[in-house]
Amino acid sequence: MSNPEGTAPVLLRGLAALLAAALGAAIAWALVTLPPSSGLRDAVAAQIPASGVAHPVTAVLLNFRGYDTLLEVAVLLLALIATWSLRLARPPAGRNSPGLVLQDLVRLLVPLLIVLAGYLLWLGAHAPGGAFQAGALLAGAGVLLTLVEGRPLGPLAPAVLRGLAALGVAVFLAVALLVMGGGRLLEYPRGQAGLLILLIEAASTVSIGLALAYLFRGDEPAPPEHRR
Amino acid sequence: MSPLLTYGVAGAVLIAIGLYALIVRRHLLRKIVALNVIGNGVFLTLVAAAPRLGTPDPVPHAMVLTGIVVAVSATAFALALAVRVRDATGAAVLPPPGDDVAGGPGH
Numbered sequence: 001m002s003n004p005e006g007t008a009p010v011l012l013r014g015l016a017a018l019l020a021a022a023l024g025a026a027i028a029w030a031l032v033t034l035p036p037s038s039g040l041r042d043a044v045a046a047q048i049p050a051s052g053v054a055h056p057v058t059a060v061l062l063n064f065r066g067y068d069t070l071l072e073v074a075v076l077l078l079a080l081i082a083t084w085s086l087r088l089a090r091p092p093a094g095r096n097s098p099g100l101v102l103q104d105l106v107r108l109l110v111p112l113l114i115v116l117a118g119y120l121l122w123l124g125a126h127a128p129g130g131a132f133q134a135g136a137l138l139a140g141a142g143v144l145l146t147l148v149e150g151r152p153l154g155p156l157a158p159a160v161l162r163g164l165a166a167l168g169v170a171v172f173l174a175v176a177l178l179v180m181g182g183g184r185l186l187e188y189p190r191g192q193a194g195l196l197i198l199l200i201e202a203a204s205t206v207s208i209g210l211a212l213a214y215l216f217r218g219d220e221p222a223p224p225e226h227r228r
Numbered sequence: 229m230s231p232l233l234t235y236g237v238a239g240a241v242l243i244a245i246g247l248y249a250l251i252v253r254r255h256l257l258r259k260i261v262a263l264n265v266i267g268n269g270v271f272l273t274l275v276a277a278a279p280r281l282g283t284p285d286p287v288p289h290a291m292v293l294t295g296i297v298v299a300v301s302a303t304a305f306a307l308a309l310a311v312r313v314r315d316a317t318g319a320a321v322l323p324p325p326g327d328d329v330a331g332g333p334g335h
Contacts, residue, residue: 012251020245020248024243025244027273039280057293076301086309088312089315215304
């Protein structure tokens with residue numbers, strides 16, 4: 001290998017530049033010549049009262065296209081399972097002892113982040129917010145705790161952790177199957193959509209936050225006696 | 229050029245930059261970053277295309293939100309794979325075609 005960290009030969013670089021420029025130009029041209037259209041905006045707006053939430057993006061995510069969101073939560077869980085199954089080495093503990101500033105900052109920030117996550121979760125029904133934004137805040141708290149404590153959560157049994165990571169998909173699937181009696185997958189009964197969406201989002205928030213925090217950490221949680 | 233069009237063309241440029249780096253760069257971390265640049269270009273293009281006639285269409289916004297989570301999941305798994313490749317071969321680059329990596333540290 002002549003240049004292990006470097007770039008490809010000149011000919012390949014030229015071809016890649018040509019290909020990339022052509023693709024970029026094609027996409028830009030397609031955008032410029034795109035005919036004006038309101039897309040599905042009016043169709044969504046017409047069905048908002050029946051969706052159980054007031055914010056159009058949340059209505060699309062959790063009701064009209066709930067199927068996409070179910071698969072998305074499943075993809076996140078799949079990434080966590082796949083990463084854990086790689087059996088990465090445990091990050092060496094105590095390599096960088098956290099300073100007093102970081103410790104105090106985490107003590108102040110983590111409760112605030114949890115409250116904010118709850119607020120964003122509730123806000124999602126009528127303003128930008130929702131399960132993913134709230135889950136990202138929880139994950140931020142988890143990353144901060146990982147930097148100080150070495151793990152995002154207290155000493156929980158691995159089975160409990162796996163259960164919490166799967167909670168979002170489990171609740172989402174359970175609701176999807178339970179409402180199937182009256183129609184198709186994820187076709188909420190009229191009047192109960194708002195409550196069901198809040199239930200799904202609350203469970204998803206916990207799982208998303210946990211999955212993202214443990215993806216940051218990388219290795220699979222093991223009980224103390226089985227540590228390698 | 230309207231501001232929305234500017235964002236859309238910026239997205240197309242990001243896609244082109246990311247694609248070039250994805251092909252040319254050999255280090256896996258650079259390839260993962262390049263994939264993320266492409267992804268962000270796609271998201272920017274989609275969001276820029278949403279408000280073509282007044283109030284934005286919420287469906288592309290929802291698609292981008294879904295896409296961000298999928299991109300984060302894929303990035304996390306790709307980073308874990310890159311760490312594994314580095315552990316097995318000593319360098320975070322793809323081995324040349326035909327060069328079989330034997331084993332790696334067993335677990």
